[in-house]
Amino acid sequence: MVKDQEFLEKKASYCLGLAKKLGATESSVVVMNSISENVNFRNKKLDESNRSDDLGISITTYIGKKKSSISSSNLLDDNLNILIEKCVETTKNTPEDEFNSLPDKDLLAKEVKDLDLYDDTHIENDQKIDYLKKLESAASNDKKIVNTESSFTQNKSNFILANSEGFCAGYKTSSFTASSVTVAKDEKSMERDYEYSSKCFLKDLDDAGELGKQAADRTIRKLSPKKIGSEKIAIIFDKRIAKGILSTFASAISSSAISRGTSFLKDKVNQKIFSDKINVLDKPDILKGLGSRNFDSEGVKTDTLKLVDQGILKHYLIDTYNGKKLNLKSNGRCGGTSNLYFENGNISFKDLLNSKSKSLYITETIGHGSNIVTGDYSVGATGFLVENGEFKYPINEITIAGNFKDMFKNITLANDLEFKYSTNSPTMMIEGMVVAGK
Amino acid sequence: MKFQKNSLEQSSENLKSTLKSVKGTYNHEIPKSNKKYYENINPIEQKSLNEKIKILNEVNNYLRSKDDNIKQVTANFLGEQKSVEIIRSGGETLTDVRPLIRFNVSVMLEKNGRKETGVYGVGGRQSYDSYLKDDNWKSVCDEALRIASVNLESKPAPAGEMKVVLGPGWPAILIHEAVGHGLEGDFNRKKTSAFHNLMGQKVASEGVTIVDDGTIDNRRGSLTIDDEGTPTEKTVLIENGILKNFMQDRLNARLMKTKSTGSGRRENYRHIVLPRMRNTMMLSGNQTQDEMIKAVDKGIFAVSFGGGQVDITSGKFVFNCTEAYEIVNGKIGSPIKGATLIGDGPSILKEVSMVGNDMMMDPGIGTCGKAGQGVPVGVAQPSILINKMTVGGTKL
Numbered sequence: 114m115v116k117d118q119e120f121l122e123k124k125a126s127y128c129l130g131l132a133k134k135l136g137a138t139e140s141s142v143v144v145m146n147s148i149s150e151n152v153n154f155r156n157k158k159l160d161e162s163n164r165s166d167d168l169g170i171s172i173t174t175y176i177g178k179k180k181s182s183i184s185s186s187n188l189l190d191d192n193l194n195i196l197i198e199k200c201v202e203t204t205k206n207t208p209e210d211e212f213n214s215l216p217d218k219d220l221l222a223k224e225v226k227d228l229d230l231y232d233d234t235h236i237e238n239d240q241k242i243d244y245l246k247k248l249e250s251a252a253s254n255d256k257k258i259v260n261t262e263s264s265f266t267q268n269k270s271n272f273i274l275a276n277s278e279g280f281c282a283g284y285k286t287s288s289f290t291a292s293s294v295t296v297a298k299d300e301k302s303m304e305r306d307y308e309y310s311s312k313c314f315l316k317d318l319d320d321a322g323e324l325g326k327q328a329a330d331r332t333i334r335k336l337s338p339k340k341i342g343s344e345k346i347a348i349i350f351d352k353r354i355a356k357g358i359l360s361t362f363a364s365a366i367s368s369s370a371i372s373r374g375t376s377f378l379k380d381k382v383n384q385k386i387f388s389d390k391i392n393v394l395d396k397p398d399i400l401k402g403l404g405s406r407n408f409d410s411e412g413v414k415t416d417t418l419k420l421v422d423q424g425i426l427k428h429y430l431i432d433t434y435n436g437k438k439l440n441l442k443s444n445g446r447c448g449g450t451s452n453l454y455f456e457n458g459n460i461s462f463k464d465l466l467n468s469k470s471k472s473l474y475i476t477e478t479i480g481h482g483s484n485i486v487t488g489d490y491s492v493g494a495t496g497f498l499v500e501n502g503e504f505k506y507p508i509n510e511i512t513i514a515g516n517f518k519d520m521f522k523n524i525t526l527a528n529d530l531e532f533k534y535s536t537n538s539p540t541m542m543i544e545g546m547v548v549a550g551k
Numbered sequence: 552m553k554f555q556k557n558s559l560e561q562s563s564e565n566l567k568s569t570l571k572s573v574k575g576t577y578n579h580e581i582p583k584s585n586k587k588y589y590e591n592i593n594p595i596e597q598k599s600l601n602e603k604i605k606i607l608n609e610v611n612n613y614l615r616s617k618d619d620n621i622k623q624v625t626a627n628f629l630g631e632q633k634s635v636e637i638i639r640s641g642g643e644t645l646t647d648v649r650p651l652i653r654f655n656v657s658v659m660l661e662k663n664g665r666k667e668t669g670v671y672g673v674g675g676r677q678s679y680d681s682y683l684k685d686d687n688w689k690s691v692c693d694e695a696l697r698i699a700s701v702n703l704e705s706k707p708a709p710a711g712e713m714k715v716v717l718g719p720g721w722p723a724i725l726i727h728e729a730v731g732h733g734l735e736g737d738f739n740r741k742k743t744s745a746f747h748n749l750m751g752q753k754v755a756s757e758g759v760t761i762v763d764d765g766t767i768d769n770r771r772g773s774l775t776i777d778d779e780g781t782p783t784e785k786t787v788l789i790e791n792g793i794l795k796n797f798m799q800d801r802l803n804a805r806l807m808k809t810k811s812t813g814s815g816r817r818e819n820y821r822h823i824v825l826p827r828m829r830n831t832m833m834l835s836g837n838q839t840q841d842e843m844i845k846a847v848d849k850g851i852f853a854v855s856f857g858g859g860q861v862d863i864t865s866g867k868f869v870f871n872c873t874e875a876y877e878i879v880n881g882k883i884g885s886p887i888k889g890a891t892l893i894g895d896g897p898s899i900l901k902e903v904s905m906v907g908n909d910m911m912m913d914p915g916i917g918t919c920g921k922a923g924q925g926v927p928v929g930v931a932q933p934s935i936l937i938n939k940m941t942v943g944g945t946k947l
Contacts, residue, residue, distance in 0.1 A: 150565060152569065155741065159569065162565060162566055162569040163823070164558075164561065164562040164565050165821065166558035166561075166562075167821070203600060206600045206601060206604075207600070207604075208604060237568070238565055238568055238569045239568065239569075242569070259742070260741060260742060260743055262741075296742075296743050296864055302865070303745060303864050303865065304864060304865055305743065305862065305863075305864035305865065338865075340941075342711075343710045343711040343947055344947065345947065373623050373625075373659075374622055374623055374659065374661075374666075375623060375659055375666075375668070377666075477862075479860040479861070479862060479867070479868075479869050480858070480859065480860050480869035480870065480871055480891050480893075481857060481858040481860070481871060482869075482871050482889075482891045482943075484889060486659065486666050486667070486668050487665075487666060487667065487888075487889075489888060489889055491708075491871070491889065491890050491891040491943045491944070491945075492869065492891055492943070493860075493867060493868075493869035493891055493893040493943070495862075495865070495867070509865060509867055510867050510893055510894070510895060510941060511893065511941065511943075512710075512869070512890075512891045512892075512893050512941060512942075512943025513943070514710065514890065514891070514943050514944060514945045515945065516945075547710050547944070547945045547946075547947060548710075549710035549711050549893075549941050549942060549943045549944060550711070550712075550941060551711070551712055551941075
């Protein structure tokens with residue numbers, strides 16, 4: 114069982130008390146515990162069983178406008194004494210920064226709503242094994258599948274965030290995650306793909322057989338890929354890749370990038386950056402949501418934000434420090450977004466595929482090719498050639514490139530949004546990008 | 552230290568119930584060595600916080616005085632001392648103390664509304680002083696500024712297949728991504744690597760020799776012993792084009808009926824050991840960079856890279872240029888914008904047509920990620936000419 118609130122609170126208040134005694138003018142502390150148990154299968158046999166019990170503490174102390182942080186996994190009082198002494202000592206020697214401070218008291222979350230983020234169910238390893246047996250048997254049905262790996266993980270966490278302004282709150286969360294990775298082979302090629310399901314509640318997890326079959330189907334269809342020539346072509350991003358483009362957007366509007374001037378979206382609030390039909394929401398209070406939360410990592414209340422309204426950028430993602438630098442109030446986004454998503458477009462997946470006589474459907478990208486300073490984007494890609502709405506053949510060893518400033522204005526979204534991750538997008542088409550191949 | 556006894560007991564309960572019928576024996580023997588590849592120093596205490604802050608301030612002032620277009624300077628020191636104690640089944644205890652430092656400078660320039668960055672860093676298993684004595688930090692700043700200035704003048708990169716000349720040193724992350732990961736024992740035992748059935752076969756052009764070496768003094772990827780207690784070694788992976796060895800930890804070595812190459816590494820005690828690279832190096836040949844540039848009619852010259860990534864199974868890998876130029880008719884032309892290069896691991900080394908005589912280690916900044924674990928690594932290579940790679944630019 115994860116440590117209860119009382120244990121974590123006791124540790125947190127011990128730290129705050131000691132920091133004050135040693136000369137800190139303000140301080141904050143996070144204490145967390147997480148227990149994760151997983152079982153891995155490979156080629157229909159048990160491969161690994163892991164259990165990890167993680168206890169951690171992170172302390173930040175301020176002396177006026179000086180600040181420093183320290184973290185450890187040893188919560189015994191003797192160690193905490195040394196840590197906090199060291200932290201306060203370092204704070205004294207750190208240069209002042211006029212923007213350092215705890216969040217404004219009136220922005221802190223006043224109540225902790227129950228967002229249905231914790232399932233008390235415990236799944237024994239035997240049950241995990243049953244699930245994975247079923248999954249692997251479905252995944253290896255086709256003889257082209259030469260390797261299967263799958264895992265089932267249960268994670269339970271609890272945390273407390275407390276600061277010297279009197280804030281003290283936290284809550285338990287749980288997740289149940291199953292994944293299947295398959296390798297398929299034919300005379301010409303070997304390919305790998307995956308499917309995955311992660312939910313707060315065990316009973317919501319995808320069916321084992323479905324998940325295994327999905328992974329195998331996705332892999333087999335990639336066999337014997339071709340390389341295509343270099344050209345300008347409409348790109349359709351599978352949902353799991355489209356969400357990455359949304360994540361890049363989020364990092365480009367983070368207040369740290371904006372205040373440092375290292376984002377191509379600096380000074381773009383109230384300007385049009387997407388086409389008319391695009392709306393982006395960050396909604397923290399979705400029940401059972403994988404990114405749901407009551408407050409951010411500084412304790413600031415998080416409300417729903419419509420980040421993009423009909424193509425117009427409305428907000429940055431603001432924390433206390435960078436907010437002060439920009440003369441803006443924190444909107445509870447220290448640590449990033451919660452449940453971030455594009456609202457549905459108004460055409461179906463099928464119509465999107467059909468909308469061009471020829472397009473490229475991308476199922477995987479590799480490389481770190483997003484530059485948020487310039488907006489340049491260039492990544493390796495794998496996918497399929499689509500002609501008149503039909504998947505023709507698989508494609509790999511190509512790159513796709515463009516600049517986000519142009520790409521954002523050329524996005525068309527399908528109406529197939531689902532909440533599978535914490536950041537989600539419907540299937541996305543972007544016109545005008547360049548494919549480099551032969 | 553008080554153990555979290557409940558947690559350990561719970562873990563062993565879980566294992567008992569999971570592994571009902573599995574039995575095995577444990578091989579206690581490991582090779583021994585007295586060789587150490589770095590000193591037992593604590594970089595964190597060797598340089599005080601105030602000294603570091605003083606240098607960071609000087610870095611900021613120095614750079615801003617050099618160029619009016621500088622809009623942002625970010626510099627940092629990272630120091631760690633890692634004490635490792637390995638208690639093996641049977642009671643044998645092995646220890647290692649590993650220092651590691653890094654110094655990074657990043658510069659952003661803005662000119663006529665255009666912004667570009669340049670990043671440079673140095674590091675290794677040494678004290679800060681060996682890297683930053685006198686005004687050595689200035690050369691790190693100069694290099695970051697130089698890269699940013701080059702990028703400010705860059706044009707859109709070409710798109711399509713062409714010849715690529717790679718500069719020496721850090722561009723060897725191509726070797727790390729394209730072949731290194733594919734030669735790690737676990738992927739080959741599981742037969743998910745594109746290299747798993749190529750042992751003893753020709754996988755690279757003649758003249759291409761690649762080693763993974765944990766034994767170079769003070770390098771970022773060096774280890775006295777790996778995280779299972781096995782002394783590290785210089786493992787020959789590819790010799791004159793022929794695949795010779797995989798990198799092994801104990802588990803995968805045992806299952807593949809071979810021996811550990813001292814490549815068992817873990818980020819820390821929270822993670823499991825996996826076979827990983829240390830300093831992956833392509834050794835020198837006998838051609839010059841000049842000869843390579845002259846041999847290219849249309850292509851690019853890639854001097855530095857950001858990150859790279861590989862798909863072990865299909866063998867496809869990418870890396871992102873952070874400094875590159877076009878080559879036209881045997882001459883280096885304009886700088887080009889950061890583009891991704893993509894290639895095929897098992898075939899790329901067969902496309903190497905010239906190997907330079909100028910092997911160089913990287914400056915000591917690499918971190919390799921695998922299964923959610925980051926470990927410090929090094930790379931090295933001479934200049935090389937690759938006959939055919941796809942450049943992911945925007946200019947058709």
